Amino acid sequence: SRDDDIDENSKQEQLDDVRENPEGEQLTSDHGVKISDTDNSLKAGERGPTIMEDFHFREKMTQFDHESIPERVVHARGTGAHGYFQPYEDPDLGEYDDLSELTKASFLQDPDQKTPVFTRFSTVVGSRGSADTVRDVRGFATKFYTEEGNWDLVGNNIPVFFIQDAMEFPDLVHAIKPEPDDAIPQASSAHDTFWDFASLKPEITHMIMWVLSGRALPRAYRMMQGFGVHTFRLVNEEGDSKFVKFHWTPKLDTSQLVWDETQKIAGKNPDFNRQELYDAIEAGYAPEWELGVQIFDEDDAAEFDFDVLDPTKIVPETEVPVRPIGKMVLNETPDNFFAEVEQVAFHPGNVVPGIDFSNDPLLQGRLFSYQDTQLNRFNSANWDEIPINRPVAERHNNQRAGFMRQEINEGKASYKPNSIGDDDPRETPENEGGYEHYAEKIEGQKIRNRSESFEDHFSQARLFWNSMTDPEKQNIVDAARFELSKVDRMEIRERMVYDLFNNVDHEFAKRVAEGIGVEPPEEPGDEMPTHDREDSRLSIEERRD
Numbered sequence: 001s002r003d004d005d006i007d008e009n010s011k012q013e014q015l016d017d018v019r020e021n022p023e024g025e026q027l028t029s030d031h032g033v034k035i036s037d038t039d040n041s042l043k044a045g046e047r048g049p050t051i052m053e054d055f056h057f058r059e060k061m062t063q064f065d066h067e068s069i070p071e072r073v074v075h076a077r078g079t080g081a082h083g084y085f086q087p088y089e090d091p092d093l094g095e096y097d098d099l100s101e102l103t104k105a106s107f108l109q110d111p112d113q114k115t116p117v118f119t120r121f122s123t124v125v126g127s128r129g130s131a132d133t134v135r136d137v138r139g140f141a142t143k144f145y146t147e148e149g150n151w152d153l154v155g156n157n158i159p160v161f162f163i164q165d166a167m168e169f170p171d172l173v174h175a176i177k178p179e180p181d182d183a184i185p186q187a188s189s190a191h192d193t194f195w196d197f198a199s200l201k202p203e204i205t206h207m208i209m210w211v212l213s214g215r216a217l218p219r220a221y222r223m224m225q226g227f228g229v230h231t232f233r234l235v236n237e238e239g240d241s242k243f244v245k246f247h248w249t250p251k252l253d254t255s256q257l258v259w260d261e262t263q264k265i266a267g268k269n270p271d272f273n274r275q276e277l278y279d280a281i282e283a284g285y286a287p288e289w290e291l292g293v294q295i296f297d298e299d300d301a302a303e304f305d306f307d308v309l310d311p312t313k314i315v316p317e318t319e320v321p322v323r324p325i326g327k328m329v330l331n332e333t334p335d336n337f338f339a340e341v342e343q344v345a346f347h348p349g350n351v352v353p354g355i356d357f358s359n360d361p362l363l364q365g366r367l368f369s370y371q372d373t374q375l376n377r378f379n380s381a382n383w384d385e386i387p388i389n390r391p392v393a394e395r396h397n398n399q400r401a402g403f404m405r406q407e408i409n410e411g412k413a414s415y416k417p418n419s420i421g422d423d424d425p426r427e428t429p430e431n432e433g434g435y436e437h438y439a440e441k442i443e444g445q446k447i448r449n450r451s452e453s454f455e456d457h458f459s460q461a462r463l464f465w466n467s468m469t470d471p472e473k474q475n476i477v478d479a480a481r482f483e484l485s486k487v488d489r490m491e492i493r494e495r496m497v498y499d500l501f502n503n504v505d506h507e508f509a510k511r512v513a514e515g516i517g518v519e520p521p522e523e524p525g526d527e528m529p530t531h532d533r534e535d536s537r538l539s540i541e542e543r544r545d
């Protein structure tokens with residue numbers, strides 16, 4: 001059932017309650033005392049020392065000293081905007097009649113309903129003040145403030161990822177971030193530790209091909225695709241589930257810078273992408289993206305020659321077309337960068353009924369990591385209460401305490417069950433809108449492993465290379481040469497050429513080798529490197545024996 005109070009403007013109305021416009025007011029302290037002089041500290045005598053008693057000085061300076069929160073451990077650099085999402089009247093769903101056959105998520109059902117959203121775009125590696133136009137993946141994270149709670153689609157502008165298991169994420173990020181001894185380079189992948197890691201992880205190959213391409217140099221956030229990357233699930237009222245991949249497609253189409261442009265722009269205007277988005281929205285050119293879905297089931301998945309739980313793989317559109325289901329328009333810039341863009345906190349575990357997870361081991365680990373990292377950023381479990389993160393859906397539970405609690409909850413009973421009964425929020429059964437996890441049948445042995453179905457690291461990388469035009473191929477070769485020529489250790493350059501690129505395409509590997517002082521590789525043999533730990537591990541069968 002639709003709650004008429006929640007519409008496109010509901011988030012803005014909620015934010016209006018906390019927006020402060022101090023114009024024309026008198027200057028006061030944080031505690032409301034009018035201030036007579038904010039330029040001079042209280043002193044003992046005409047030329048004497050400042051006195052501890054000066055509460056105005058101490059408050060002003062303490063506020064300033066604590067103005068920043070830790071930057072995000074990744075995706076620190078970004079910008080964001082408000083807008084809305086609206087489902088299409090007649091989505092092209094192929095064999096399905098309407099979206100209710102696929103998902104019970106209420107915000108996807110009614111073409112007249114506009115759901116407020118906030119989207120943050122970001123780079124991954126650089127710090128909060130780094131340049132926009134670096135070679136990097138871009139984050140594309142959207143918070144949907146739906147009437148059934150917040151759904152966060154925390155995606156990237158590249159449809160695959162570097163690694164296959166969340167366990168590897170700290171290693172990946174340590175390798176790509178500035179090196180631990182000298183903190184160089186600030187926002188670039190062109191250094192030994194990243195390529196060392198990459199050259200020892202053949203599963204990274206597909207992602208590396210995308211990162212060396214123009215996809216890692218978007219001209220504008222408005223001209224960028226977005227991808228949920230993982231396989232997710234949609235679940236309908238009957239409890240039937242289909243797998244889904246989410247795609248954002250920009251109305252303006254995709255467009256990229258070339259390397260030379262990116263370097264010049266980074267020097268002249270490091271805020272290039274941030275400013276472009278802000279100026280476009282302020283000038284009335286609200287950017288728009290189409291949300292599309294690829295729908296497939298377990299039987300389809302069994303037919304593919306890759307595993308749909310492996311985040312280094314796409315589901316080719318030749319196998320499963322992308323069906324457009326709605327649009328997102330970003331039409332409002334933030335009023336305060338810190339309160340909105342810096343404090344927005346995404347979490348892939350924020351889902352609503354009708355949207356669920358798959359067993360992708362990268363996604364499963366993310367479900368822990370984001371909640372955890374917000375505790376570091378906000379120093380409080382109440383990060384979900386601050387204005388930009390609050391749902392517009394009603395919140396009602398027994399959480400009432402913790403650092404920086406924003407609500408004053410009345411009543412005695414903050415536990416369940418209780419018989420005092422002045423405030424006892426009831427649980428909601430699934431058929432009335434309570435979230436129930438999809439009852440997937442699971443059977444197996446407890447095992448720390450990498451599925452054999454995740455082993456093919458090169459076929460889709462080759463597919464990507466073969467889909468490029470000649471100039472695009474040249475850009476990729478040039479990018480590989482640039483990046484690897486910044487690597488001091490020759491054995492790392494060699495491993496990239498012999499173990500990774502040569503298994504993608506022999507000509508490609510030869511062209512890169514030529515530019516970086518590496519002997520041209522032989523034709524690749526049958527022996528392709530697989531996951532580096534593979535040889536040291538017992539298979540399930542061996543353990544059983």
Ligand code: HEM
Nearest residue numbers: 072075120139140141155156161166169228229365369373
């Ligand atoms: C941000 C962890 C993989 C997209 C973050 C943050 C962490 C994190 C800790 C900082 C969040 C914050 O401080 O607010 C991880 C882990 C991953 C992983 C552990 C793998 C195991 C991915 C993947 C994607 C992705 C595969 C894309 C599908 C993003 C985006 C942000 C982000 C877009 C920035 C959100 C924002 O704008 O605030 N990630 N991440 N991450 N991650 Fe991941």
